[in-house]
Amino acid sequence: MTRSPATGTTDRPANPARVPAAPLGPLGAGRQGLGCLGMSEFYGPVDPAEATRTIREALDLGVTLLDTADVYGHGANEELVGRAVAGRRDEAVISTKFGVVRPGPGVGTGIRADAAYVAQACEASLRRLGVDHIDLFTLTRISAGTPVEETAGALGELVAAGKIRGYGLSEAAPATIRRAHAVAPVAALQTEWSLWSRDIERETVGVCRELGIAVVPYAPLGRGFLTGRIRSVEQFGEADFRRFGLPRFEPDNLAANLPMAERLTEVAAALGLRPGAAALAWLHHQGDDVFPIPGTKSPAKLAENAAAVHLSLTPRQLDEIAAAVPADRVSGERWNSESMSYLDR
Template sequence: MADCRVRRIKLGSQGLEVSAQGLGCMSLSAFLSIPAPKTDPIALLHHAIDSGVTFLDTANSYGPETNELLLGKFLKNGMREKVELATKFGIIYAAEGKREIKGDPEYVRAACEASLKRLDVECIDLYYQHRIDTRVPIEITMGELKKLVEEGKIKYIGLSEASASTIRRAHAVHPITAVQLEWSLWSRDVEEEIIPTCRELGIGIVAYSPLGRGFFASGPKLVEKLDKNDFRKASTLPRFQQENLDHNKILYEKVYAMSEKKGCTPAQLALAWLHHQGDDVCPIPGTTRIENLDQNIGALSVKLTPEEMAELETIGHPDSVKGERYSNAVPTFKNSDTPPLSSWKSV
C-alpha cells in the first residue's frame, strides 16, 4: 500500500506524473563508499515503491553501467509498470577515471540503445543529457533526442546542469520536461536564472543532492565516517575540505537547532524547504538504508510557515557557505553553453 504522504505531482507541462519525492539511485552502486550496515539494494527499491516513491533516477555513468543493470534486475516481474524511470547519457569514464562529455548524434543514439538493453525496457520515461557537450550545438543533440521520442524509445527529454540559454535553445527544438540541477540549502545559485527560466517555459525541476550529499543528514562529522575512496573526500568537492567544513558546520548547527524546535530531523527540514518551493519541484535524495528512506519520506509531512521559510532562507544564504559546490575542473551549468547551430558540420 503506497504511503499516503507521498503525493503525486505533474513534472513539467508535457504530461509526466511522478511521486513528489524521488529516489536517486547512484549511491546503490557508485561513487559513495557507505559504511555498513546497508540494505540490500533490491529490498530498498521494493520498499521505496511500496512507500509511494516511484520516481527512480539513474545514469549510464553510475558504476559505470552497473546502476542501470541493477535497476534492470529490479524492474523484472511486473515492477516496470509501477515506476517512472529516468536515466542519463553524456558522461563517459575512460581509462584512469578520465571523464569525457559527449553529445553528438551517433553517441546519443548508441547510449540510448545501450541503456534500454541494460535496463531491459522498451522505453525510458525521462532521458536526460547528463552534462552538456560544449563542442556540439544543443540543437544537434536535441534533434537526435527528438527522433528517439518519435521512435518510442523515450517518452520525455530532460537536461542536467544546463544554463538558462542552453535550456531555451533546447526547448525550441523539442519541449524539455525536466531540468535536473543541484539545489539545496547550501546550493542556491540556480535560483537566479535557471529556476525562473524553467518556470517561464513550464519545465519541471528535479533537485539532486538536496541534502548536500549527506551534509544536512549528518553534519560535518559525516566526513569522519567516510571510506577513503568516497568521492566526497576528493578535491572535486571543496565544501568537504576541512577548512571549509569547519566554517560550514555553523550552517548545519543552525539548521539542527531549528529542526529541534520543529520536532523533525535536519535532513527532513532541508527537504521540506525544497518541497515548499512549489509543486513543480521534485527532490531525489539517495540512500542505501531503509530507515533513511523512511525519514526522507517523512519530510513531506513537515509544514513550514512563511516565517520559517524566511528563516531558512537567511540561514542558507549563499554568503553562509564556504567553498564552491564543485572544483573548476567539473562541468556545470556555469560552463554549459554550446556553439551556434550554424557552426556545426556533420561528418
C-alpha cells in the first residue's frame, strides 16, 4: 500500500470505510448523501435494478441520506427509493421534496406551498415511499404566491404529528430562511453548491450556521463537469437534460469552461486524486454541517464518491483546488432563464 500525498496516511482499500454519521438538524445522516434523480429520468437511460443495487450499496457504505422528490419520474423515483430501502428503513434517512407542479413532461409549471397542499403532498409521498414517516421533507422552491410563514407552519404541524422528522427549504434566500425558521425550526437548506457554484458563500451559509441549519449541496460535482469526464455535449444522450436545459453546457460556454476542468484534473493528480474526489473533498472541508448529495446510478461511482469523505486536505491544498475553478469566471448561468426565475434571491 502507498502513502497518499493528499492525506499523508495509508491509502484506503477500494471499498472505503463507512461514511461517518453526523447531526443533520434533528436527524442523523452520513456526511455524504445520494441524489436519486438520475435513477428515474433527466440523465439518460435508467435501469431500476442497478439503481436499487446502488441505493442498497449506499446504505452499506453509510451513505444514508437518500434524496428524492415527488416529481422525479412523476413519482416513480419515490417508489424506487421505497422499494430499495424495504427491510432496511431504520438505516435510511429519506429526504424527499414537494412543491413543484408538474402535470406533463417538462420541469414544471409552477410552485404550490399553501398549507392544504403541504398536507396533501406529504400524504402522497408517504404512500409512494411506503413508509410511515419522512425524515426530511423539503420545499423544492419558495412560492411567490404563499407566505413562507404559512408553509413553515404547515410543516411544523407535520413534525408535531410525527409524519416528518424535520423540514427543509431549497434555494431560499437568507431573509426567507429567517422568516420560516421563526415559525418552525428549519432542519436543512438544500441548494446548489460546488466549486463552480458558490453564491451561497456570500451570506446564506453564515445565516444557516447562525440558526443551526444543515446545508445539503445538490449538484456538488457540477452535474458531472467537475469529474473531468465531460468534453462535449455529444457525450450526452438525447434524453439528457444537460443538452438543452443548462446554459453552462451549451457548446460555446462548455468550451470556455473546459480549461477549468483540465486545471482541476492537474491539481487533483498532483495530490494523487481524481478531480471529482478533489471537488467533493473540498466541499466536505467547508464544514461538518455540510452534506453533499452527489447523484449516480452506478455502485462503482458511488464508492468513488463516498471515499472523498475520508480525505484530509491542508488549507493550501484546498486553496489550490478552489483556484482551479474560479467561480466568477464560469461561463453561463447554472439554470436556464425559466428555472432561474423560480430561485429565491
